[in-house]
Amino acid sequence: MEQLAAGRKTARTLTRRKRMPPRSTPSERQRRLGAELRKLRTRARLSGDDVAALLQADRSRVSHIEAGRVDVPRNGLYKLLRAYGCESGPLFDALMDMAHDRGKGWWDEYKDVLARRALDLAELESRTTAIRAHDSSVIPGLLQTEDYAHAVITGVESERPHLDQGVRFRIERQRVLAGLRSYHAVIYEAALRMRIGDTNTMRKQLLKLIEIARLPHVTLQIFPFEGGAYSTFSRNFVLLGGPTPELDTLYREHPTSADFIGDGDVIADYTRMFERLTSLALAPVDPETAPESQETRNSLSLIQHALYELR
Structure with a gap:
């Protein structure tokens, strides 16, 4: 909790940085990552404000992350997983991989002709x-x-x-x-x-x-x-x-x-x-x-x- 408290203090002094706007149509991978982070946060009994402080961001950004509308940087995801009690292992590694997978593959060739669900x-x-x-x-x-x-x-x-x-x-x-x-x-x-x-x-x-x-x-x-x-x-x-x-x-x-x-x-x-x-x-x-x-x-x-x- 000391780490969370320190994050809150830092967040109050930070200048808001420019960020990419939230995506309107996240992929299934992005939605699933956000949903898994929300599950872990709820299990750890942390509020959205707690997580916002840890990430030095506002509460709305946490909501966007958990909806798959924005990405979380590698060091930020590492902090979240540790704060949520997710220990090193298969799940930890898989979530890190999901976050930094660019989602590119042979299916990109069809993105202009097929529905998003098919690509997902x-x-x-x-x-x-x-x-x-x-x-x-x-x-x-x-x-x-x-x-x-x-x-x-x-x-x-x-x-x-x-x-x-x-x-x-x-x-x-x-x-x-x-x-x-x-x-x-x-x-x-x-x-x-x-x-x-x-x-x-x-x-x-x-x-x-x-x-x-x-x-x-x-x-x-x-x-x-x-x-x-x-x-x-x-x-x-x-x-x-x-x-x-x-x-x-x-x-x-x-x-x-x-x-x-x-x-x-x-x-x-x-x-x-x-x-x-x-x-x-x-x-x-x-x-x-x-x-x-x-x-x-x-x-x-x-x-x-x-x-x-x-x-």
């Missing part, structure tokens, strides 16, 4: 260690072929401008798969049966599912019709693992918007939901198993059956 998702995926995805309607975006992606986007937004760029963006996002520790998807059987594009498009898409399932870090399960309504009830969602559990994110996409949720209780609820989906779904695809040796119905046999019906 690509940036978030670039920092993700593990992904768990559930889709009750179509094949997840990270597993789509180019033709299938084109058919999906066209079917949903036939008048969408920059359609080709949107498809290319979705395909480029798939590069993240190679760097993940694990990827686990549960897909409702309806996604295998729904005709997206022509027969050839669907055939190539189903074959790609089997091909991707050959990757050692990929687990693919199909939720069959006879599994009940739980898959439909659960809707579509993605759980993205952060560098620490505190920075895990739930992503839910809607027709005209998207949610990025960092609330631990909500993420825990969806984690339990995903675990129930995996328990009700068929056994994962095991591409090493020959079709004739499959004694019970599993995810691979269901995909192969859907392929057969396309003939």
